[in-house]
Each structure stands twice: as structure tokens, then as C-alpha cells.
Amino acid sequence: MTVDKKTALELYSKMLLIRFCEESIAARYHSEKKMRCPTHLSTGQEAVPAAAGQALRSDDFVVSTHRSHGHYLGKGGDLNRMIAEIHGKKSGCSRGWGGSMHLIDRSVGFVGSTAIVAGTIPVGVGLGLSIKLKKTDQVSCVFLGDAATEEGVFYESVNFAVVKQLPVLFICENNLYSVYSHLKVRQPEGRSIASMVQGMGCSAVSGNGNDVAESYEKISTAVASIRNGNGPVFLEFATYRWREHCGPDFDNHIGYRSEEEFKEWKKKDPVEAFENKLLLDNVIDKSMIDELKSMTQALVDNAFELADRDEFPDFYDNSVFKEVIR
Amino acid sequence: MSHSMTFSQAINDALSTAMHIDKNVICYGLGTPDPKGIFGTSLGLQEKFGPERVFDMPCSENGMTGIAIGASLNGIRPVMTHQRLDFFLLAMDQLINNAANWKYMFGGNGGSVPITIRLIIGRGWGQGPTHSQSLHSWFAHVPGLKVVSPTTAKDAKGLLLSSIFDDDPVLFLEHRWLHNHTEEVPEGDFRLPLGKASLLREGSDLSVVSMSYMTVEAIHAIDYLHKECNVNCDLIDLRSINPIDWKTIVDSVRKTGRLLVLDTGWETLSVAGEIIARCATECFDSFKCPPVRMALQDCPTPTSCALTKNYYKEAADVGQAIAKMLNIEISLEPLKQLRGINHDVPGDWFKGPF
Numbered sequence: 095m096t097v098d099k100k101t102a103l104e105l106y107s108k109m110l111l112i113r114f115c116e117e118s119i120a121a122r123y124h125s126e127k128k129m130r131c132p133t134h135l136s137t138g139q140e141a142v143p144a145a146a147g148q149a150l151r152s153d154d155f156v157v158s159t160h161r162s163h164g165h166y167l168g169k170g171g172d173l174n175r176m177i178a179e180i181h182g183k184k185s186g187c188s189r190g191w192g193g194s195m196h197l198i199d200r201s202v203g204f205v206g207s208t209a210i211v212a213g214t215i216p217v218g219v220g221l222g223l224s225i226k227l228k229k230t231d232q233v234s235c236v237f238l239g240d241a242a243t244e245e246g247v248f249y250e251s252v253n254f255a256v257v258k259q260l261p262v263l264f265i266c267e268n269n270l271y272s273v274y275s276h277l278k279v280r281q282p283e284g285r286s287i288a289s290m291v292q293g294m295g296c297s298a299v300s301g302n303g304n305d306v307a308e309s310y311e312k313i314s315t316a317v318a319s320i321r322n323g324n325g326p327v328f329l330e331f332a333t334y335r336w337r338e339h340c341g342p343d344f345d346n347h348i349g350y351r352s353e354e355e356f357k358e359w360k361k362k363d364p365v366e367a368f369e370n371k372l373l374l375d376n377v378i379d380k381s382m383i384d385e386l387k388s389m390t391q392a393l394v395d396n397a398f399e400l401a402d403r404d405e406f407p408d409f410y411d412n413s414v415f416k417e418v419i420r
Numbered sequence: 421m422s423h424s425m426t427f428s429q430a431i432n433d434a435l436s437t438a439m440h441i442d443k444n445v446i447c448y449g450l451g452t453p454d455p456k457g458i459f460g461t462s463l464g465l466q467e468k469f470g471p472e473r474v475f476d477m478p479c480s481e482n483g484m485t486g487i488a489i490g491a492s493l494n495g496i497r498p499v500m501t502h503q504r505l506d507f508f509l510l511a512m513d514q515l516i517n518n519a520a521n522w523k524y525m526f527g528g529n530g531g532s533v534p535i536t537i538r539l540i541i542g543r544g545w546g547q548g549p550t551h552s553q554s555l556h557s558w559f560a561h562v563p564g565l566k567v568v569s570p571t572t573a574k575d576a577k578g579l580l581l582s583s584i585f586d587d588d589p590v591l592f593l594e595h596r597w598l599h600n601h602t603e604e605v606p607e608g609d610f611r612l613p614l615g616k617a618s619l620l621r622e623g624s625d626l627s628v629v630s631m632s633y634m635t636v637e638a639i640h641a642i643d644y645l646h647k648e649c650n651v652n653c654d655l656i657d658l659r660s661i662n663p664i665d666w667k668t669i670v671d672s673v674r675k676t677g678r679l680l681v682l683d684t685g686w687e688t689l690s691v692a693g694e695i696i697a698r699c700a701t702e703c704f705d706s707f708k709c710p711p712v713r714m715a716l717q718d719c720p721t722p723t724s725c726a727l728t729k730n731y732y733k734e735a736a737d738v739g740q741a742i743a744k745m746l747n748i749e750i751s752l753e754p755l756k757q758l759r760g761i762n763h764d765v766p767g768d769w770f771k772g773p774f
Contacts, residue, residue, distance in 0.1 A: 157490070189527025198526045205493055206530050210517045216483045217518060220490020227446065227472060227496060234490075247513065250483025257478065407527070 097307050099377050101148060105306050106372060108144035109365045110390045112136055112164045115173065118394045119163075119180065120342035128402065129180045131193035132209075136164035138304075138336035141364035142267050143168035145309035146235060149317050155205050155221045155234040157214035160195050161335070162207030165237050171199035177397035183404035190407040211272075212238065212245035215264075219251045222260035222326070233320045235263040241272035243287050244280055249294070252328070256295045259325035263316055264291075266330045267303055273339045274350035288330040296328050303331025304364040307371070334359035422606045428599040430573040431461040431538075434580035435499065437609055439469045442497065445584060446473045448484070449501030449538070458501055459540070459599050481507055485514035488535045489522070489589075497534050497584055503774075505539035505593070506550045519589040520564030532587040536580070540594045541684065543633065543732065544764035545772050548723035554685040554716075556631070557694075559591045560662040566614060567661040569593040571635040573603045575659055578612030586614060593661075595633040595684065596774075597766035617665035619672075623652025626678040626742055629669055629695055631658040633766075634682040634714075640735035644755050645742055653742065661691055666698060673699045677708035678745050682738065683715035690715045709745050714738065725764040734763065 097105065116135040123129055136143065139161070147168025150156065158165040166176055172187060179186030180194045187198050195209035205221060208214050218236030225232045242248055243266065255262045266287060270277050281287070288300040297319070301312045309331060316327040336356065338345035346353045372378040378386075425433065438445045447465055449458065453476055457463030466474040477484050481502065488498035502508045508515075515537075522533045542552040560567045566588050570576040576594070583590040620635065621628075621642050630638045635657045645651040654672040658664065673679050679699055683692035692713035699711065714733055722728055736755045743750050761768065 155494075186527070188525065188529055191527035192525050196525045198530050200529065200531070205490075206522075206526060208518065208525070210513060213486075213513065213517055216486020216514060217490035217493070219483070220487035220492070220496075221494055222490070223487055224491040224494035224496045227444075227491070228494070247480075247482045247486060250478065250480030251486065253478055254480065254483060254487060 097310055101310070102307070102372060102377050104148055105144050105310060106368055106378070107386065107390070108147055108168050109140040109306060109368065110386060111173070111393070112140040112143060112167050113365050114390050114394045115167060115177075116163060118398065120337060122398065123342035129194070130182060131180065131195070132340050133180060133194040133342070134161040134340050135337050135342065136161055136335070138359065138363070139267055139269060139333045140164055141306035141368070142265060142303045142309050142331045142333060145306050145313050146265055149310055149313040150203070150233065150235055152202050154232050155203050155218065156237065157205050157218040157221070158197070158207035158237040159211070159214065159239060159242070160207070160209040161239070162197050162237070163194070165207065166197045166199065166204050169199070169204045170202040171197065171204045173393060174397045174400050175199070178401040178404050181401040181404070182406060183401050184407045185400070185404045212242040212247050215242060215248055216251040219255050219260060219262055222255060222262035223258065225261050226258065231321050233261050233263055233317055235265060238264065238266050239272070240266060240268040240270065240277055240287060241280065242266070243290075252291060252294055252296055252326070255326040261320045262326040263313070263320055264326065264328040265313070266328065267333050268330055269333050269335045271335070271339065271351065276351070286330070288328060291328040296326050297324075298328040298330065300330040300332070303333030304362045304367065306364055306368050336360065422604040424602060425573055425605050426599065427573040427576050427594075427601045428460040430577040430605045431580060431594065432463060432465070433605065434577040434584075435462065435465055436468065438499075438581055438584045439465070439473065441609060442585075444495055445497045445499065446491070447499045447501070448475045448477045450477055450479065451503060452476055452501060458503055459596070462501065481510040482514050485511040485537070486518060489514060489518050489533050492533050492535050493531055497536070499536045499538065499584055501538040503540055504551045505541050505555060506553050508537065508539055515565070515589070516562055520562045523588070524564060533589045534587045536583045536590045536592055538592045538594060540596055541632070542596050542774065544597070544725070544728060544766070545770070545774070546723045546725065547721065547774070549720040551774065552721045556593055556661045557685050557689060557691045560691060564588070565662065566590040567593065568614060568659065569632045569661055570659055571598060571632055571657050573601050574605045575612060575618065577605050578610050579614065579659060581609065582611045582614050585611070590614070593632065597633045597770070598636070600767060600769045601636075615660045615663040615665060617668045618657045618659055619654060619668065620657050621653055621655035623654055624676055625652050626680060626745060627654045627656065627669070627672040627676045628680050628682065628738070628742070629656045629658065630682040631661065631691070632684050634684050634733070637733065637735045638682055638738050640758060641738035641742060641755065644735070644758070645739055645750065649748055649750055651742065651746060651748070664695070666702075669695060670699060670702050674703050674706045677706050679707070679711040680738075680741055680745060681711070681713045682733070683713060685715060686718050687713060687715035688718050712741055712745060714741055725762065729763050732763070734759070
């Protein structure tokens with residue numbers, strides 16, 4: 095075991111929460127028809143969000159993407175308010191105005207997720223600039239996917255972070271697909287994203303994004319370096335989303351990727367792999383796992399129940415925005 | 421206390437005042453600390469406030485807009501400047517998807533985005549299609565953005581300070597031809613409220629609603645018509661294009677029954693068109709003659725000074741429109757001679773190159 099027992103249990107719990115949350119959304123999405131917004135699920139990609147949430151402090155900043163449930167929960171974002179938000183309800187983290195793609199919990203440093211590819215990358219760098227100006231030792235963490243590295247604003251943002259040596263951690267979860275388009279039709283084969291970013295003068299490291307312990311160590315090392323004033327770090331983690339780009343279903347049959355490829359990745363299930371490791375290392379036993387799982391599922395079920403009971407917001411109750419809305 | 425200063429000195433004064441008041445105000449933009457200091461508007465700021473708060477930037481308009489947004493979410497008040505508005509078109513993603521939406525899309529829990537973006541609009545001297553676009557109507561169309569466009573030096577200072585300390589994203593449009601306008605400007609923390617138009621001339625015959633540099637041409641036309649044939653017009657300088665001071669406009673139209681709107685942008689789907697639409701719905705019965713909008717012909721800006729002659733509107737065009745609406749005959753030749761210099765420069769002070 096390379097991480098201590100307490101940390102290992104935290105990482106495992108965070109991954110379970112993300113997994114159960116996403117799978118519950120998937121299970122209820124079509125049958126209940128109460129989550130009436132696009133949802134991009136993180137099932138299969140739980141390790142990196144859990145590791146980042148664990149490695150960062152609560153006052154560190156995080157910005158994220160369309161696939162942000164994991165990042166939000168990993169950072170400690172309120173579960174009930176996220177589920178309410180996906181239901182468009184008043185107690186949602188964005189008061190029901192944002193939906194699945196616009197999550198926020200400033201109380202734990204989750205500054206926001208938005209749904210334009212690469213859209214929050216400069217926002218995260220700007221938070222990094224503010225940290226430098228205010229001379230605190232926080233870190234600003236920017237989550238992005240592989241396709242975001244094809245956007246111009248990615249290069250603009252990394253460049254500025256390097257020029258000003260800002261306290262920014264870029265975490266790229268490379269899951270090989272942008273919607274249905276494989277990486278190889280979007281970027282030259284054989285060119286690694288991390289090496290390319292290294293070429294921009296930014297320290298860059300790659301790793302196995304389905305190994306939560308490895309992810310945690312690499313992120314922790316990067317965070318420590320950034321906190322020590324050594325400038326931005328870019329981390330690229332290889333991983334894979336199990337379900338369709340947007341929505342609750344599996345889509346291996348529609349032709350853009352193969353069932354075989356999915357099965358290969360499913361064998362590398364980050365939750366199961368870590369669970370086996372914990373059992374093997376005697377950190378946890380089967381009964382503890384069962385207890386943790388049923389506790390987590392109960393938390394998630396409760397969140398759905400609360401969301402269901404909550405009210406919808408009123409379109410005309412927009413006192414907060416009176417100056418913005420004409 | 422006040423001092424006589426140019427529009428660009430007033431901008432500089434506002435920036436300096438804001439940075440004195442609040443250490444969270446920062447200024448950046450291509451050329452901000454360079455020897456020319458963006459037409460003098462940012463001269464000396466880096467020396468006064470240091471390179472951490474006043475700095476040049478990479479040619480990354482979209483990224484740097486997002487960076488302003490991110491910094492503002494943690495209490496910084498960035499002022500970003502573009503020497504021409506046209507370069508800022510690269511930043512529409514961050515401006516509209518993020519800055520304009522942020523407050524709303526997180527239900528108010530995301531905080532606000534107190535950024536100010538100064539955009540300079542060119543005219544004449546061969547600025548051509550990519551250095552003179554006046555796109556205030558784009559910005560004003562988007563809920564969540566404020567659009568400010570002062571005409572005078574005093575207004576420039578008062579409105580820039582209010583823009584910087586406003587909690588919403590503000591686009592602050594400066595017409596290049598106004599940079600040399602000189603008047604008495606109050607010293608210190610002098611602020612003017614956003615969203616209030618200014619009544620520069622008063623009269624009951626006709627309402628002229630104008631913005632930015634076109635207000636200068638309007639003043640010449642209105643003063644000439646007053647002197648020559650005792651025509652009295654209201655001249656409303658918008659100052660703020662979003663929000664618009666509808667009350668001042670509608671009250672004036674109710675009084676005069678005649679409305680001429682001058683716009684520095686293109687005619688179709690212009691702010692001028694919106695003002696006429698609003699007046700038509702709010703005080704249709706007041707109209708004594710059809711309202712008129714005077715804006716740019718719907719074509720890209722030509723470059724040659726031979727072509728811009730017929731592209732831009734001047735005092736004589738404004739005078740002619742007013743005379744036509746009031747059904748009076750008047751020679752506009754003296755108004756045409758008034759300028760006394762080539763049509764493609766604002767005055768002798770402008771020597772190019774941009």
C-alpha cells in the first residue's frame with residue numbers, strides 16, 4: 095500500500111459515492127423522467143476526481159466541464175444539492191437554474207462547471223492569477239478532457255499560466271473520445287498530450303487514470319510543487335467512460351467504438367481494482383465493504399427522495415438578477 | 421475641484437483613481453504599459469502601481485477574457501483594453517458563454533463577474549473593415565452584459581469609474597475620434613450612474629437620440645439649425661446602451677412627437693432600430709411624422725478615403741434629416757464647410773497612423 099490507510103479509505107469512499115450516484119442517475123433517468131436535462135456521467139472515471147478531491151484542500155479552487163459530477167463530489171460538493179440541481183429544484187446547488195452541466199459549491203472551493211469544451215480553462219487560470227495577486231498559498235485546479243486540448247483557448251491559458259508562473263494544476267482526463275470521435279481522428283497518432291504541453295514550458299506528467307492510488311500520488315506531488323511556488327503543472331490521466339457521451343445508456347452497439355474495447359476497459363474498473371487492493375492489503379474486509387456500500391447507496395437514495403419532494407424554482411422570482419434581466 | 425483634460429486623460433485619471441481606491445483593480449491589455457500607453461490612456465500606470473497590477477498580455481483575447489472572469493470570481497476587478505474592438509471578436513466565447521451567463525446560470529450562487537472591457541472603435545484614416553466595426557448592438561443584445569459608450573471627457577471618467585466598481589461585466593466603448601475631446605473633469609472619485617442618458621440640448625421641435633461620436637456631429641447640426649432657423653431639438657446622448665434610459669427617451673418623444681436616432685453602427689438590427697421600436701410601442705400616438713434612424717449603410721467599412729466619404733454620416737447629414745422631418749428649407753453648405761478639414765480625420769490633432 096502506497097497511501098496510508100485513512101487516505102485509502104477516503105479515496106475508496108469518494109469513488110463509491112461517485113459510482114453509486116452516477117449509476118443511480120442512469121437507473122432512474124428514463125424510468126422516472128424527472129431529470130430533465132443532459133447528463134454526462136463519470137462512471138468508469140471515478141479515480142481521478144476522487145484522487146484530486148483528496149489531494150486538494152477545501153480552500154483550493156476547482157473548475158470543471160460538462161462531465162463534472164465526479165469532480166464536484168470528489169471536492170466535497172453537497173450531494174443533496176447536486177441531485178436537486180439535476181432535478182431542476184429550488185434546493186439545487188445552482189437553485190435549479192443550472193442543471194447537471196452547471197454545478198457549483200463555493201463552500202468547498204468548487205467554483206463552477208460549464209458546458210462549452212475548454213470554457214472553464216481560462217477561468218481556472220484567472221483564479222490562479224487572483225491567488226498570486228492575493229499572495230495566498232491556494233491552488234487552482236482545472237479539469238479538462240482530451241478534446242479541450244484541441245481548443246485555442248487551452249493554449250492561450252496554459253501559455254499565460256507558464257508566463258506568469260501561476261499556481262494552476264491542469265488535470266486532463268483522456269478518455270479517448272469526444273462524443274463519438276476517437277482521439278486518432280482529432281490528434282496525430284503517437285503524439286502524447288503531456289509531451290506536447292511539456293513543449294510549452296509547462297511541467298507535465300502522465301499516469302494511469304484508473305489507478306486511484308497512482309493518481310493520488312501524482313496529484314499530491316503536483317499540488318505540493320505548485321504550492322511551493324514552482325508554477326503550473328499539467329497531468330494527463332488515461333481513462334475511459336463506460337456509458338454514452340451524454341445520457342444514461344451504453345452505446346457500444348452504435349458503431350463508433352467496440353464492445354471489446356469497452357470490455358477491456360471494464361476489466362480495469364477503478365473502483366473494483368482498488369477494492370481488491372484494499373482487501374488484499376487487509377485495509378478493509380468484506381463486511382466493511384458491504385456496510386460502506388449500503389451506507390453510500392442510502393445517502394444517494396435519500397438525495398433523490400429529497401430532490402423529489404423539493405419545489406421547482408419560480409421563473410419570475412428573479413430578484414437576484416433584477417439588474418441583469420431587462 | 422476640476423481640471424481641464426482630454427477624454428484620454430480622463431480615462432487615465434479614472435484608471436488611476438480606481439487603482440488608488442481599490443488594490444484589487446488591475447489593468448491589462450496588449451500595449452497597456454508600452455511607450456504610447458493606448459493613446460495615452462494607460463500612460464504611467466505601471467510606474468505608479470507596479471507590474472503585478474498593470475501588465476501587457478499575450479495575443480490571446482479569448483483566454484485573457486476568461487482569465488479576467490476567473491480572477492474576478494475571487495475578488496479582483498480586472499480592466500482589459502483592446503486598441504480596436506475588432507480584436508475582441510476572438511473573445512465572444514468567454515464574453516457570452518461565461519461572463520454574461522455566470523450570475524444567472526448558477527442561480528446567483530456563482531457570484532458576479534465584475535470585469536470591465538475597454539474597446540476602442542476606429543473611424544476614417546483607412547481603418548477599413550477590421551479596425552472600425554461598431555458592434556455595440558451585439559453586446560447590448562445579450563442579457564447579463566452592460567454596455568457603456570461615453571461621448572465627453574467628464575462622462576468618460578465618471579462612467580469608467582462606475583463600470584469598474586459595477587458588479588456585472590461592462591463593455592466600455594471608446595470612440596477613437598473622441599480621445600481628444602477636452603473639458604473640465606472633476607478630480608478624485610467622481611462617478612456617474614450607469615443607465616442614465618444625458619440631455620445635451622433642450623427643445624420641443626424634435627428629439628435626437630445619439631451615441632458616442634455621432635453626438636458630436638449632432639451638436640453641430642442642432643446648434644446650426646437653432647441659429648439659422650430657430651429650430652429647437654432635444655439632444656439625448658445615450659451614454660449607456662444597456663441598460664438604456666427609456667424614460668428620458670420616451671418622455672422626450674412624447675414632448676416633441678419627432679424622433680431621429682443616430683447610431684455609429686450598421687442600420688439593420690441596430691440599437692437605433694430598437695429605440696424606434698420601443699417608442700412605437702410606448703408612445704405611438706405622439707408621433708407627428710415617421711421616426712428616422714441614421715446609421716451606417718449595411719456594408720463592411722471601406723478603406724479608401726474616397727469611399728468613406730459616402731459611408732459615414734456627418735453634421736450636414738443630421739441637419740438635412742432634421743430639416744426634412746420638420747419640413748423646412750435650409751442651406752446646409754455652411755455646415756459642410758464647418759469641418760474645414762478632410763472628412764476622414766476628427767481634427768488637426770489626429771495624425772494617424774491609427
